[in-house]
Amino acid sequence: MNPSAPAKALTAERRDELLESIKETGRALGRTTLYSIEHPSVQGAVAAAHGRIAAYTRKYGDLTLGVLDGQFLVDGIPLKGALSDTFRAAFDRTHLESVSFHPGVELSEIETLYRLFVHKPDTESDYEWAKAFLSERGARRVSVNTTFYRRDGDEAKGPAEAPEEDWTRRLGDLPIETLLFEIVKRAVPDPADRKRVFDLVMAKLKAEIEAKVEEATLGIRREKEIVEGDKARTEAVIAGVAGGEVVVDENGKVLLMNPAAERIVGGPLKEKAGGPLSAGFPEDGMLALAGNLAPAVAGPADAGVTVKGRSEAQESLKAATAVVRNPDGKVVGLLAVPPDAAKLKQVEEMKADFISKVSHELRTPLVAVKQSITLVLDRTAGAISQKQADLLSIARRNIERLTRLVNDVLDLSKAEAGAMRVSLRETGLPEVVRDVVTSLGPWAENRRVSLAGEVPEDFPKVFADPDRLVQILTNLAGNAIKFTPAGGRVTISTVPPPAAGAGNRPSVKVLVSDTGPGIPKEELPRIFDKFHQVGVKEPADVKGTGLGLTIARQLVELHKGRIGVESVPGQGTTFHFTLLAATPELLSQGIETPAVPRGGRIRGWILRSLARPFGGKSAD
Ligand code: ADP
Numbered sequence: 001m002n003p004s005a006p007a008k009a010l011t012a013e014r015r016d017e018l019l020e021s022i023k024e025t026g027r028a029l030g031r032t033t034l035y036s037i038e039h040p041s042v043q044g045a046v047a048a049a050h051g052r053i054a055a056y057t058r059k060y061g062d063l064t065l066g067v068l069d070g071q072f073l074v075d076g077i078p079l080k081g082a083l084s085d086t087f088r089a090a091f092d093r094t095h096l097e098s099v100s101f102h103p104g105v106e107l108s109e110i111e112t113l114y115r116l117f118v119h120k121p122d123t124e125s126d127y128e129w130a131k132a133f134l135s136e137r138g139a140r141r142v143s144v145n146t147t148f149y150r151r152d153g154d155e156a157k158g159p160a161e162a163p164e165e166d167w168t169r170r171l172g173d174l175p176i177e178t179l180l181f182e183i184v185k186r187a188v189p190d191p192a193d194r195k196r197v198f199d200l201v202m203a204k205l206k207a208e209i210e211a212k213v214e215e216a217t218l219g220i221r222r223e224k225e226i227v228e229g230d231k232a233r234t235e236a237v238i239a240g241v242a243g244g245e246v247v248v249d250e251n252g253k254v255l256l257m258n259p260a261a262e263r264i265v266g267g268p269l270k271e272k273a274g275g276p277l278s279a280g281f282p283e284d285g286m287l288a289l290a291g292n293l294a295p296a297v298a299g300p301a302d303a304g305v306t307v308k309g310r311s312e313a314q315e316s317l318k319a320a321t322a323v324v325r326n327p328d329g330k331v332v333g334l335l336a337v338p339p340d341a342a343k344l345k346q347v348e349e350m351k352a353d354f355i356s357k358v359s360h361e362l363r364t365p366l367v368a369v370k371q372s373i374t375l376v377l378d379r380t381a382g383a384i385s386q387k388q389a390d391l392l393s394i395a396r397r398n399i400e401r402l403t404r405l406v407n408d409v410l411d412l413s414k415a416e417a418g419a420m421r422v423s424l425r426e427t428g429l430p431e432v433v434r435d436v437v438t439s440l441g442p443w444a445e446n447r448r449v450s451l452a453g454e455v456p457e458d459f460p461k462v463f464a465d466p467d468r469l470v471q472i473l474t475n476l477a478g479n480a481i482k483f484t485p486a487g488g489r490v491t492i493s494t495v496p497p498p499a500a501g502a503g504n505r506p507s508v509k510v511l512v513s514d515t516g517p518g519i520p521k522e523e524l525p526r527i528f529d530k531f532h533q534v535g536v537k538e539p540a541d542v543k544g545t546g547l548g549l550t551i552a553r554q555l556v557e558l559h560k561g562r563i564g565v566e567s568v569p570g571q572g573t574t575f576h577f578t579l580l581a582a583t584p585e586l587l588s589q590g591i592e593t594p595a596v597p598r599g600g601r602i603r604g605w606i607l608r609s610l611a612r613p614f615g616g617k618s619a620d
Contacts, residue, residue, distance in 0.1 A: 021052040025052070025087070027045050033177050037115055046107070053105060054104075058104075062103070064101075067087070085178035093181065098144070099113060184198045245260070256273075265282065283313070288306070359409050362402075366402060415555075424463050425587075427464040432464075436474055449486065449487075450488075454493040460496055464559055475551060479549070480516060481514075484572075490513070505580055513574040519573055
């Protein structure tokens with residue numbers, strides 16, 4: 001005990017302050033048994049205890065806290081109900097009777113005192129050791145006194161051995177550490193062993209608790225990682241799609257907005273800030289906002305969503321947007337087609353419809369005009385001058401070209417709309433080729449190009465639409481004749497099917513070769529594209545449309561065949577395509593529906609082309 005401390009009257013106020021000081025000091029002591037002094041939680045508790053003690057000693061002078069016979073003594077006066085178990089355990093462990101704090105005590109000194117408690121001297125010279133411990137560390141404003149039973153050298157008289165008939169009854173109320181200490185104290189009589197056993201038990205307990213906590217929180221940590229992963233992914237998806245960003249408070253009022261969002265909501269941040277996001281919302285917009293924006297602290301989050309916007313706008317935006325989920329139902333992406341694209345598609349369909357109608361309507365008057373011109377040119381309607389005849393011939397060639405273009409465009413738009421039908425049946429190639437050679441013969445002869453069909457009469461039958469086959473061959477052979485200079489040769493030949501393998505659809509090959517100028521290698525990949533024409537000189541009498549090969553390819557594909565080209569510039573070109581051989585199986589079962597139409601870009605091309613039907617290399 002601090003002999004210099006006079007007994008002071010214990011006012012209610014002082015008692016309260018005392019109790020607070022004791023509580024804080026006890027709390028810090030408790031922490032030192034679980035963590036090192038350097039641990040932030042211990043440091044905080046020690047600082048709090050120092051704050052209390054420093055204030056108390058400043059006001060009331062020295063403060064001596066001690067334990068005697070299981071009672072808490074403050075300045076030698078028993079203080080009922082103030083005995084903290086942690087405190088008592090610490091005093092018991094260190095065999096100290098009391099500690100004193102003096103005015104002006106510093107934090108470092110109190111910390112030193114706690115270190116002393118942690119070191120727990122257990123030799124005979126406890127008191128001397130403790131005194132030395134404090135003075136060596138310059139802690140002058142704290143002091144210690146030995147426990148009375150140590151001082152007396154008679155443990156039997158100490159409180160540890162004092163008869164305590166109901167000590168087990170108290171156990172239930174004790175903190176675990178004190179409880180263990182009480183048990184160890186009674187189980188191990190030797191103080192040196194007792195300390196070791198207590199340390200061992202505490203270390204084990206700490207390790208076990210840590211392992212249990214680790215085990216218990218593992219699942220929670222995994223869940224947290226999954227939730228965080230989902231959240232990050234969803235946020236990344238949204239951030240990856242959305243250009244604008246708006247920050248709202250719990251009531252949906254705008255706090256921040258980036259320029260992209262300003263454009264979307266149609267106003268600068270300074271006008272919108274502080275107001276509800278839905279105020280003055282653009283007519284065609286849609287706003288979807290979580291129903292309850294306050295963070296979900298406890299319980300499940302409110303999943304309700306408020307959707308604002310005209311119903312048509314909502315419909316069109318909804319129709320253009322889709323959420324992408326994984327098999328677990330988690331959102332992993334967003335699929336959106338700008339509503340404009342849907343409109344564009346509609347317009348394209350209208351255009352295509354328009355084109356096929358217009359083309360159709362054009363054909364009839366074209367035929368009439370051509371017939372009338374022919375009648376005038378044949379002088380059936382009376383005499384005309386040579387000059388008039390020349391002009392009418394030019395007119396007729398242009399009418400013919402326009403007719404070809406209209407026919408090609410019609411064919412192509414039909415094919416692309418999937419509306420072109422082929423009537424596949426058993427067809428003899430020799431007949432078809434003869435037909436083509438007969439009809440193109442006079443023109444070839446006129447151009448002094450020899451045209452020959454080299455198909456053996458017994459060539460296997462093919463599964464084809466004879467009219468469409470004539471069209472394919474006319475396009476290919478027509479090109480060959482057109483581009484081959486006088487003296488050249490155009491040949492239509494065939495390759496029979498390979499020996500039929502079981503379950504295989506055997507096919508034959510048809511070739512159209514010429515000895516013309518050939519096609520540059522770099523042009524070959526694009527040769528079948530719509531309106532693609534290579535800069536090869538074309539005879540003035542048969543201007544092409546650039547659609548012939550495109551149509552030929554469409555038709556070959558409708559026959560389930562493939563078309564290709566090989567060309568050696570300066571030597572000639574060979575176009576080849578395959579056709580299915582007419583096997584009994586095919587003839588009885590037929591083949592699936594026509595090939596899927598190719599893209600829709602033709603419509604744009606056609607429109608542009610129609611806008612300048614006589615432009616470029618057009619009128620003669
Ligand atoms: P066009 O109506 O202009 O002939 P096509 O689609 O039939 O259109 O042919 C596209 C282009 O391919 C032609 O303009 C021509 O440049 C080239 N071509 C086609 N066949 C031959 C050929 N046998 N020899 C050389 N060039 C050819």
